[in-house]
Amino acid sequence: xxxxxxxxxxALLQFLKRRSCTQTVVSSADQAGGVRNASCMxxxxxLNGSIHLSGSPRDRLWTLQGLRILIVDDFAQMxxxxxxxxxxxxxxxxxxxxxxEEALEAMSRRKPDxxxxxxxxxDGKDGQQVLxxxxxxxxxxxxxxxxxxxxxxxxxxVMGVVEHEPDAYLTKPFTRVVLxxxxxxxxxxxxxxxxxxxxxxxxxxxxxxxxxxxxxxxGDRYRFDLMRIKGDALLRAGDFAAAExxxxxxxxxxxxxxxxxxxxxxxxxxxxxxxxxxxxEQAIKAKENFVAAHDWLARAQQALGKLGEAExxxxxxxxxxxxxxxxxxALGDTALQNGHLExxxxxxxxxxxxxxxxxxxxxxxYGAMSRIYLxxxxxxxxxxxxxxxxxxxxxxxxxxxxxxxxxxGHVHAALGHEEESKAAMHTALKxxxxxxxxxxxxxxxxxxxxxxxxxxxxxAAGLIQHVVRANHEDDAxxxxxxxxxxxxxxxEEGQKIIAAERKRLIQLNNEAVQLAKDGELKAxxxxxxxxxxxxxxxxxxxLNAAQSLLMLMQQEQCNWRMLRQAQDLLRRTQATGAGxxxxxxxxxxxxxxxxxxx
Amino acid sequence: xxxxxxxxxxxxxxxxxxILASSIHDMKNNLGLLLxxxxxxxxxxxxxxxxxxxxxxxxxxxGLRLNQQMMQMLSLYKLQSHLxxxxxxxxxxxxxxxxxxxxxxxxxxxxxxxxxxxCAEELEGFCDRELVSGVIGNALHNALRFARGRVLLSARAxxxxxxxxxxxxxxxxxxxxxxxxxxxxxxxxASADGSTGLGLHFARLVAETHANxxxxxxxxxxxxxxxxxxxxxxxxx
Numbered sequence: 001x002x003x004x005x006x007x008x009x010x011a012l013l014q015f016l017k018r019r020s021c022t023q024t025v026v027s028s029a030d031q032a033g034g035v036r037n038a039s040c041m042x043x044x045x046x047l048n049g050s051i052h053l054s055g056s057p058r059d060r061l062w063t064l065q066g067l068r069i070l071i072v073d074d075f076a077q078m079x080x081x082x083x084x085x086x087x088x089x090x091x092x093x094x095x096x097x098x099x100x101e102e103a104l105e106a107m108s109r110r111k112p113d114x115x116x117x118x119x120x121x122x123d124g125k126d127g128q129q130v131l132x133x134x135x136x137x138x139x140x141x142x143x144x145x146x147x148x149x150x151x152x153x154x155x156x157x158v159m160g161v162v163e164h165e166p167d168a169y170l171t172k173p174f175t176r177v178v179l180x181x182x183x184x185x186x187x188x189x190x191x192x193x194x195x196x197x198x199x200x201x202x203x204x205x206x207x208x209x210x211x212x213x214x215x216x217x218x219g220d221r222y223r224f225d226l227m228r229i230k231g232d233a234l235l236r237a238g239d240f241a242a243a244e245x246x247x248x249x250x251x252x253x254x255x256x257x258x259x260x261x262x263x264x265x266x267x268x269x270x271x272x273x274x275x276x277x278x279x280x281e282q283a284i285k286a287k288e289n290f291v292a293a294h295d296w297l298a299r300a301q302q303a304l305g306k307l308g309e310a311e312x313x314x315x316x317x318x319x320x321x322x323x324x325x326x327x328x329x330a331l332g333d334t335a336l337q338n339g340h341l342e343x344x345x346x347x348x349x350x351x352x353x354x355x356x357x358x359x360x361x362x363x364x365x366y367g368a369m370s371r372i373y374l375x376x377x378x379x380x381x382x383x384x385x386x387x388x389x390x391x392x393x394x395x396x397x398x399x400x401x402x403x404x405x406x407x408x409g410h411v412h413a414a415l416g417h418e419e420e421s422k423a424a425m426h427t428a429l430k431x432x433x434x435x436x437x438x439x440x441x442x443x444x445x446x447x448x449x450x451x452x453x454x455x456x457x458x459x460a461a462g463l464i465q466h467v468v469r470a471n472h473e474d475d476a477x478x479x480x481x482x483x484x485x486x487x488x489x490x491x492e493e494g495q496k497i498i499a500a501e502r503k504r505l506i507q508l509n510n511e512a513v514q515l516a517k518d519g520e521l522k523a524x525x526x527x528x529x530x531x532x533x534x535x536x537x538x539x540x541x542x543l544n545a546a547q548s549l550l551m552l553m554q555q556e557q558c559n560w561r562m563l564r565q566a567q568d569l570l571r572r573t574q575a576t577g578a579g580x581x582x583x584x585x586x587x588x589x590x591x592x593x594x595x596x597x598x
Numbered sequence: 599x600x601x602x603x604x605x606x607x608x609x610x611x612x613x614x615x616x617i618l619a620s621s622i623h624d625m626k627n628n629l630g631l632l633l634x635x636x637x638x639x640x641x642x643x644x645x646x647x648x649x650x651x652x653x654x655x656x657x658x659x660x661g662l663r664l665n666q667q668m669m670q671m672l673s674l675y676k677l678q679s680h681l682x683x684x685x686x687x688x689x690x691x692x693x694x695x696x697x698x699x700x701x702x703x704x705x706x707x708x709x710x711x712x713x714x715x716x717c718a719e720e721l722e723g724f725c726d727r728e729l730v731s732g733v734i735g736n737a738l739h740n741a742l743r744f745a746r747g748r749v750l751l752s753a754r755a756x757x758x759x760x761x762x763x764x765x766x767x768x769x770x771x772x773x774x775x776x777x778x779x780x781x782x783x784x785x786x787x788a789s790a791d792g793s794t795g796l797g798l799h800f801a802r803l804v805a806e807t808h809a810n811x812x813x814x815x816x817x818x819x820x821x822x823x824x825x826x827x828x829x830x831x832x833x834x835x
Contacts, residue, residue: 151623153728160685173630224688287683
């Protein structure tokens with residue numbers, strides 16, 4: 001192992017003066033006062049090292065020229081200072097903004113290469129939220145460097161405890177040379193992982209894993225970074241059994257929080273809730289502020305039916321990080337289920353407050369708030385929430401209008417305002433016809449209920465069919481649909497509708513399976529793919545389509561196009577219960593086929 | 599109009615963390631500007647090295663020290679109140695050492711001192727980068743006060759009972775510690791040279807909060823420097 005030794009002395013002084021004079025190292029060292037010897041040694045010693053200092057020839061070539069850089073800071077003088085630092089490193093394409101909203105707007109216009117974002121941005125979003133929303137929108141490709149600038153070096157709510165981490169934290173104040181060195185190191189790292197990142201971004205998860213393994217085996221010095229990327233790739237690929245094994249392996253080497261979280265997530269996805277609880281509780285014990293672990297712990301507790309514990313877990317998480325909307329929503333929903341209306345109200349107040357300027361906000365949040373008031377017999381408040389919703393979404397697109405109409409219809413029905421409810425319902429149904437994909441499962445169920453209350457059984461049946469179509473093997477969902485019909489005295493009709501829809505799907509499935517048995521594999525694949533296209537959320541259909549594709553590939557010939565198609569089907573399938581094992585088996589099969597194609 | 603009276607809106611008392619964090623955020627911005635201005639002035643100063651330039655360096659050193667002490671204060675408070683747990687990740691030690699030197703070499707040079715660093719390129723360590731950089735900064739400031747000619751910052755592997763970690767060493771050619779025995783947490787807070795010993799306390803706390811599979815970090819200070827002065831070693835499992 002070669003030792004790189006640093007004698008930075010005069011070289012740095014020269015660096016500081018580079019703008020005014022481009023002299024040799026020796027002369028600038030002279031000015032520092034009789035240290036000629038020391039600086040001469042630098043160049044000798046660094047010849048066989050890979051660390052480049054300011055005096056090396058490569059350094060003079062390093063520049064930020066041509067890179068799109070975004071500065072986010074609420075303090076004008078800081079923006080100017082950062083800009084000057086960057087300009088002196090050759091940057092010529094810098095945009096400066098003063099808050100999170102402007103930052104997101106700028107990123108949506110064009111993806112930056114480098115983002116320098118202050119954590120503390122005044123009243124609006126903080127830097128961490130900017131990072132999360134930008135990632136959610138896919139405005140930050142892997143190649144982009146995101147640096148979170150902080151005043152503190154111990155940000156207990158952020159560092160190492162959240163799911164989305166920046167590429168680096170930089171504590172204020174820092175000098176230009178330090179910023180340059182950080183940027184250069186990060187660029188080098190990103191370049192090193194470019195091929196792997198490309199594979200991940202194009203959904204070639206197994207290839208990404210193989211590349212990681214290869215790099216680790218070759219002794220790459222960033223082995224833990226590679227292991228982290230591999231774990232993410234396995235989770236994104238949906239290969240949870242392999243992910244579990246991988247994280248266990250990492251944890252045996254080192255107790256790292258991201259590996260504990262990864263293991264917990266894998267166990268949740270595998271439905272091993274009790275094991276997941278144990279792992280996540282241990283992670284939280286070691287790191288009390290670990291909010292991301294709290295989120296998954298609450299999920300596991302919920303799945304185990306421990307709603308009280310789940311609520312407590314979410315309470316703690318929300319206390320740690322009150323700005324995260326999804327967490328507040330989860331708390332509100334759980335508290336409402338537990339009948340803790342005050343907690344639920346508090347959580348959704350926060351959701352409504354923060355949600356207006358966030359992609360995580362939705363008109364349905366106002367619906368949830370109304371439901372909380374209705375549960376507490378506060379009809380006037382429930383109605384006022386609707387007004388607030390309309391004021392918040394004044395220029396809504398059809399998808400949002402549809403969501404608002406669903407909320408309007410539901411709340412007015414609950415308040416006994418028949419006329420208003422019916423009007424909203426008609427609006428919603430008309431919009432739904434054009435874009436049924438705009439409504440999620442809960443919203444569709446809510447609209448169905450409104451239709452039933454208003455006596456439009458036909459529309460309700462259509463909506464429930466829509467939901468059943470996506471969930472025909474989800475018994476809990478079917479029971480809820482059945483219950484809804486029963487509540488308006490239509491138990492029998494409901495049963496008929498649900499049974500008919502189920503039967504239709506089972507028949508389609510059986511036909512396809514029969515075709516496959518008869519050797520008509522291609523016809524079977526065609527039929528199932530068509531069905532999967534029409535019902536993208538249906539687990540069984542998606543799994544069957546993927547399996548038939550894989551069978552066809554085994555029988556005939558493997559090709560990338562078919563493999564990708566099968567993997568896409570598997571990836572979008574959120575299997576639960578019994579489907580999970582089959583899902584895992586098919587993932588493994590697809591993986592082994594991918595290996596033969598490599 | 600709602601019935602809410604103005605008296606109802608009582609000012610909520612802030613907790614200490616918020617007060618510290620907010621104050622530090624504001625102070626940091628100004629400190630940053632100050633340091634940057636000094637750096638710019640320093641660059642523009644007349645050649646050859648003028649007395650004025652020397653004053654700028656002193657200013658910068660004072661600013662840096664102030665910053666470091668503020669960070670140390672906040673970190674100590676948070677670590678002790680269990681508000682913060684080290685954010686341990688894998689790092690190339692060379693990267694951390696190099697960054698510390700980039701910051702300190704000009705300051706050492708200003709005093710006619712040499713600062714070198716040495717570390718195997720591939721040496722990997724597990725630590726909270728920010729906290730460990732704080733400890734290194736402290737040790738370098740200390741060395742700056744006592745060294746006669748040279749200081750070496752280095753890192754190498756550290757074999758402990760249950761595997762291997764890394765140790766970071768700061769060695770100088772000064773007079774060495776008056777009492778070479780290692781002080782433990784809380785003891786001997788005030789030392790002979792008039793410093794409060796808070797830096798040492800901080801370094802120990804950082805060492806102890808780094809742990810892996812039951813092994814904790816250690817801090818060792820002695821007079822075994824290869825240059826005959828003080829040696830301070832931060833060992834991380």
